[in-house]
Amino acid sequence: MTFPLRPITDEELPQLFHALQDPFGFHSDGDDVEDFRLTTELDRTLAAFDDEEMVGTAGAYSFELTVPGNLLVDAAGITIVTVSATHRRRGILRSMMERQLDDVAERGETIAILTASEASIYGRFGYGLASQSSSWTLETDRATLARPSTATGRLRLVDADRFLEAGPQVYDRRRREIPGAVNRVQAWWDVWQKDRPHTRGGQSARWYVLHEDDAGEVDGMLAYRRNRDAEHGLSRNVLTVDQLYGADDEVEAALWSFLLDHDLIHSVAAHGRPVDEPLRWRLADPRRLVTTDVVDDLWLRLVDVCGALSARRYGTTDRLVVEVADPFRPHTAGRYLLDGGPDGAACTRTDADPDLTMDVADLGALYLGGVTATALHRAGRIEEPTPGAVRRADVFFASSPPPWMTTGF
Template identity: 45%
Template sequence: MGNDDIGGFDPTSGLRVLRQDEWDTWYGMLLRAFGGVPEAAEEVALYRELTRCDRSLGVWDGDECVGTAGAFAFGMTVPGGARVSAAGVTMVGVAATHRRRGVLTSMMRRQLDDVRSWGEPLAVLTASEPAIYGRFGYGAATFQVNAEIETDRVRLSVPDGTDDVRLRYAEPADVLDACEAVYARLVPGRPGMLERRPGWERLGLLDPESAREGASPLQCVVARRGGEVTGYARFRVRPDWGPTGPAGTVVLQDLAGLDPATEAALWRFLFGIDLTTRLTVRGRPVDEAWQYQVSDIRRCRPQLRDALYVRLVDVGAALAARTYQAPVDVVFEVEDAFCPWNEGRWRLTGDTKGASCERTPDAPDLTLTVRELGAAYLGGVTLGSLGAAGRVRELRPGALAEASVGFASDVAPWLPHGF
């Protein structure tokens, strides 16, 4: 970042909590920072409702808003199934006229101080530019799979019980409560999933025509087994015709199933929609079963992409909030220049039943920065791989392997939707 006083502007003097009557100006600056393309009225209305002004910051240069940052209040699943309070950092933007003047740094500084004061041990975000947030202590903790599946060339093998699942079309809004009940049952089982608090259920129903790119309005099918709703899929269909016939595309928005048979039934349905030859998939878990059920993974063209970035705001509370799949007893020497209250030595002891993490004068076993702890926190990135990359230093032989096994998760962490 450049000097804060370039052009006589000091961002800290114009930094303040957002007032309700400033929201339109604040949000307008954010949209301009992301290119200036207007959003549909229904999107703007939803985010206006979801924004917590008391958790949002603006930087003002006179009457002009030149910086924005917000923080939703989330409950996020961590390894072991506990739901931990996390600040969902969002709506971060800086006016192009005020780049390299310390605007972002001033907002990140104030925001992490606020998150600490709220007693939330974690901050999480999705990064428009991944290179930005590492210097503030955020590490890439979850990844996702995107795919373009040639459904006219790829076949799906399904597990026993799939034929017992019954699928029916429904209007998305009419079955919202049933779909949300399915989602809620899945939240404790996968690290990184977000508890859907009031208002967030409407995110899955957003359907502005401007976002369809020639596809149909949002469609929904609901899965039932034994009279119980066990899953759903929301999707659009983009019709097309080639020289040899139909060549439509199914665009999946979201899919959830309570059991393997339900998931397989939903995927089989999407593969077989009439007049389509392709299925576009975005943001799915990296360990999702369909990848092992397809006849030709190359014709699915899977791509891996970073998703959720995690920052430990309170190292002790965060590490004690999750469990560990193998016993750990390790002393970390933590570096955290941006949040110095985390710096120093922490002894973590834990297993599958619980954990404690307290300050200690004992000699360190591993040294690392808070960024590495964030990356490994949800169990999808191993401490061993970070050590091989030179980002974790082992001082006690065997400590890295011990901690790496303990931190891992059998279920890949996954962020189900953006924010």
């Protein structure tokens, strides 16, 4: 039995939103539907129907993704993937994935990205684990900075309106330097600013801070939440970072200091942070920044292998022939000659003998430099018909900084 797929209409948007609720486990009110409407690209939705009933859903955002070399690539951000519990394991997800990747290819996007509810789902569709993120906590009375910020200027506590006049531009400049980061459209900020109580994870509403340079130009932004707790009369209050971006590392360090120097605060917590959080190396006692979680974050699928590979820059100048397997989209499989370096890259199909062989998902994992070829080789995922090619690929695909997915979607 097949279930027809098509994009939804504007009138069907509440029905689609309703279809998400049981699979993702939430109940919502009318406001959520309107927020959802603001950010949904209707022509990129996909629903599977059993007669009138919507039994499968998917969608995509049209993103700009930063790739190594600080270049921007159009990428599809796959989202709202669900199949009704009454129709699971009948191939609906597979049919939506097929149709969606065809659509991505037709639009000329070379890459699809997503975040996964379960890490076991998307490898079979050619998505590789491309970035991880960490969560940590830091007790403020142990958080002396051995390398304090050298930024000059000043901090201002502001209201949400003032924050939104300047904060988004700070993010927009910074995300262009972070492989794995995506742009945030105005609708994203519009929804974010509403700070709906049920999205706060039991914490307070946000506080907002801007950093200004000596000329009064905003060059840093911080949003955080606070929870109130005490034990034996002692503060257990926690500040949780929501957004923290600066024009440079020194401004970001000034924002960290602002949080860590707060009175009546026991600790600062952060989630979805880069795995190489520089703050650790500023601390006099780096062990005090306690990592509480490291999880897979961005999953990346190469849709047009040559288009994507030639769109980034590489850590060293080299030529590698990669033989790619792609059971889900067999026409993508084949041998690719990648000739690249720090200043540019070219990619063509070739008949030459391969230096490396791997699944398209593993090439997706390597793409942003979030994992080494050596790790994938040692995991039995990459072969090297040319001895030494894995080591060459380590240096070639490396990214500095490592990828960080700044924006959940």
